Amino acid sequence: MSYRQRLSLLFFIDSFIVLTSIFFSRYLLSADLNVITLPLVVSSITLFLSHHAFSFVYKLYKKAWEHASIGELLFIIKAITFSIITVACIQQITVQDIYFRLLTVTWMLHMLLIGGSRFCWRLLRNTYINKTVIKKRTLIVGAGSAGTMVARQLIKNNESELVPVGFIDDNVKIHHLDILGIPVMGGVGQIESAVKRLNIDNIIIAIPSLSKKDLNHIFQACTKTKAKTQTLPKLEDLVSGKLSVSHFMDVQVEDLLGRDPIDLDIESISGYITDKVVLVTGAGGSIGSEICRQVTNFTPKKLILLGHGENSIYSIEMELKDLSGSTSIEFITEIADIQDVKKMMSIMNKYRPDVVYHAAAHKHVPLMERNPEEAFKNNVIGTMNVAIAASQSNVDTFVMISTDKAVNPTSVMGATKRMAEMIIQDMDKNSDTKFVAVRFGNVLGSRGSVIPRFKQQIVKGGPVSVTHPDMIRYFMTIPEASRLVIQAGALARGGEIFVLDMGEPVKIVDLAKNLIKLSGNTLEDIGIEFTGMRPGEKLFEELLNSDEINEKQVYPKIYIGKTSDLYMEEIKEMISTYTTLDKENLRAQLLNLANNNVIPIPKKLISIV
Structure with a gap:
C-alpha cells in the first residue's frame, strides 16, 4: 500500500x-x-x-x-x-x-x-499478510539484554526471514519462563533437544561480549544439530554504531580458536615506531601486508614496502594509502629480491630504517622438500643478506618472522628457518642492532595454509582432504601474528626468540569438520578423506626446544625462549658448498645441522606455550 x-x-x-x-x-x-x-x-x-x-x-x-x-x-x-x-x-x-x-x-x-x-x-x-512469508524458526542463545533486543527486532521486523521461537540461557532462574512470549528452553546443554522439539532452522548466538573459548563451547553444541549458526557483531562494532544487532554474522573459523587475542602495549610500540622509518620485507605476503596495516596505525614517518612480486606490493601500497587517509606517512615501494645482497645494502643505506620486519621467506613445506636449494637461498642466505645490511646501516631493531616448524625440524622449510634464527642470534652478539625472532604456529587464512584449501574443496562439493586423523597444529590469526611481531619489537633487548601462548593445539580433522559445518553443509554432504602425511610433516609441532624453555612470561601471553647453541661456522661452510650438493644430500645436511645436539622436547612441556 x-x-x-x-x-x-x-x-x-x-x-x-x-x-x-x-x-x-x-x-x-x-x-x-x-x-x-x-x-x-x-x-x-x-x-x-x-x-x-x-x-x-x-x-x-x-x-x-x-x-x-x-x-x-x-x-x-x-x-x-x-x-x-x-x-x-x-x-x-x-x-x-x-x-x-x-x-x-x-x-x-x-x-x-x-x-x-x-x-x-x-x-x-x-x-494474515505476513503469513504468506515462510520464515525460518530461530533459537536465540542468550536471553540477556542483547538476546531480548534481537528477539524484539525480529518480531517487529516483518521483512526479516527469521522468527524467534525459543531462548537458550544458562541462567537457571529464567528456565521455563517466557520472555516476549518466547519460552526459555534451558541451558547450552539443551540446544540439541531444543532444536529438535522446536524444529529450529537457525541459531543466533546473541552474547556480544562472549570470549572465544565460550563461543567455541557453544558452537560445538550447535554443531550437533543441522541448524545454521550465526552470531551478533563484535561488541565494539555495536557500541560504535558500525553494525546493529540485526546484522547477524556467520561464525568464522578464527572465532573458534578458543583464545582471545593479545592486547598491545600501545605506549611502548608508539615509542619505537611513531615518526620512525620502518622497512618490511615480504610486504606483499599474508603476514607482511598485515604488519604494514598494523604499523600504519602508529604513524611512522616512512614505511618501505619491499617485496619480490610487483602485483602484491602495488596492492598493499594502494590499500595503505586509502587506509591512512590524510596522515603524513610516506609510503615507499621497492621491488627487490633478498637474495641480492648488493640490492639489500643499497636499500638499507638509502633509507636508513629504524626498524626492520623481515617477513620474506619460502614457507610451503612440500614445495621446499622438492626444492631445498631455493629454500636455503631465500630463507638462509636471504636472511643473512638483510641482517648484515641492517647491521651496517645501524638499524635499531630487526624482527625476523620464524615458525614452530623450526623446532626439531623434520622439513627443509623448518630447517632453513632454524638456521635463519641462528644467524640473527649470532648477529645480535656482534652488532649494535637488536636482532630478535618471533616464532608462532600456523596462520589461519595465510597463503598456502589449510583453510583456503579446505574452503576450495568444500565449494567443489568435497571431499576435504586431511593428511592424518591425529595431526594437530597450533593456530593463530593473521592479525594476532602481526601484533605479536610488532609487540616483540617493543620488548626486544637483543637475541630473543619470542613465542606466543597459543593455547591448546587444534586437530586438523576437527578444523575441517568446523569449516564444513560453517559452510552450511554436513559431514555426510562433503566427507573427509585421509591422504597420508606429506614429506617433511610431523604429527604435532613444538614451539620451543627443551633447552630453550623459559616458563616466565615477559608480557601477557608472550614467552622468551632461552638462547640455544649456534652453529655459524657450519652454516657459513654450507653457504659456500651448497651448490655442489644434489637435492637429497643438501636436504640431509640441512636437517642434520638444524637438529645438531637437540634433545626432543618432552610432551608434558608442550603445554607451557
Whole structure:
C-alpha cells in the first residue's frame, strides 16, 4: 500500500469515527437521536477539525502502526484528549455549558475505536499478510539484554526471514519462563533437544561480549544439530554504531580458536615506531601486508614496502594509502629480491630504517622438500643478506618472522628457518642492532595454509582432504601474528626468540569438520578423506626446544625462549658448498645441522606455550 493510499484510508476511518461518535454517545446517554441540536452539530464539527489538527501535530498518519509501541499509544491519547478539550471550550463559549457526560463517553469511544483501528491494522498485518512469508524458526542463545533486543527486532521486523521461537540461557532462574512470549528452553546443554522439539532452522548466538573459548563451547553444541549458526557483531562494532544487532554474522573459523587475542602495549610500540622509518620485507605476503596495516596505525614517518612480486606490493601500497587517509606517512615501494645482497645494502643505506620486519621467506613445506636449494637461498642466505645490511646501516631493531616448524625440524622449510634464527642470534652478539625472532604456529587464512584449501574443496562439493586423523597444529590469526611481531619489537633487548601462548593445539580433522559445518553443509554432504602425511610433516609441532624453555612470561601471553647453541661456522661452510650438493644430500645436511645436539622436547612441556 502506497503512502497516499495509507493516508487516505486512515483519514477516512478517523473521520467516520469522529463525526459519528458524539451522536452515538448521545444515543448511549439518552437513547434519543430524534432531536439533533445546533450545539451537538457544532460540537461534532469542532471535534472533527480539532482531531485532525492534533493528528497533524502528533503525526498520527505518518506512524508505521505495524511497529507501534507505547509511544504511539501516548500520541493517540494526547490527540484525542486535546480535541475533546477544544470541544469543551467551544461549548463553554457558545452555550455557556459543557456536556461533561457526553464528552467523557465520546473520549472513551475515540480511544476504543481509533486505538482499536490501529491495533487491528497491526494485527491484520502480522497475522494474515505476513503469513504468506515462510520464515525460518530461530533459537536465540542468550536471553540477556542483547538476546531480548534481537528477539524484539525480529518480531517487529516483518521483512526479516527469521522468527524467534525459543531462548537458550544458562541462567537457571529464567528456565521455563517466557520472555516476549518466547519460552526459555534451558541451558547450552539443551540446544540439541531444543532444536529438535522446536524444529529450529537457525541459531543466533546473541552474547556480544562472549570470549572465544565460550563461543567455541557453544558452537560445538550447535554443531550437533543441522541448524545454521550465526552470531551478533563484535561488541565494539555495536557500541560504535558500525553494525546493529540485526546484522547477524556467520561464525568464522578464527572465532573458534578458543583464545582471545593479545592486547598491545600501545605506549611502548608508539615509542619505537611513531615518526620512525620502518622497512618490511615480504610486504606483499599474508603476514607482511598485515604488519604494514598494523604499523600504519602508529604513524611512522616512512614505511618501505619491499617485496619480490610487483602485483602484491602495488596492492598493499594502494590499500595503505586509502587506509591512512590524510596522515603524513610516506609510503615507499621497492621491488627487490633478498637474495641480492648488493640490492639489500643499497636499500638499507638509502633509507636508513629504524626498524626492520623481515617477513620474506619460502614457507610451503612440500614445495621446499622438492626444492631445498631455493629454500636455503631465500630463507638462509636471504636472511643473512638483510641482517648484515641492517647491521651496517645501524638499524635499531630487526624482527625476523620464524615458525614452530623450526623446532626439531623434520622439513627443509623448518630447517632453513632454524638456521635463519641462528644467524640473527649470532648477529645480535656482534652488532649494535637488536636482532630478535618471533616464532608462532600456523596462520589461519595465510597463503598456502589449510583453510583456503579446505574452503576450495568444500565449494567443489568435497571431499576435504586431511593428511592424518591425529595431526594437530597450533593456530593463530593473521592479525594476532602481526601484533605479536610488532609487540616483540617493543620488548626486544637483543637475541630473543619470542613465542606466543597459543593455547591448546587444534586437530586438523576437527578444523575441517568446523569449516564444513560453517559452510552450511554436513559431514555426510562433503566427507573427509585421509591422504597420508606429506614429506617433511610431523604429527604435532613444538614451539620451543627443551633447552630453550623459559616458563616466565615477559608480557601477557608472550614467552622468551632461552638462547640455544649456534652453529655459524657450519652454516657459513654450507653457504659456500651448497651448490655442489644434489637435492637429497643438501636436504640431509640441512636437517642434520638444524637438529645438531637437540634433545626432543618432552610432551608434558608442550603445554607451557
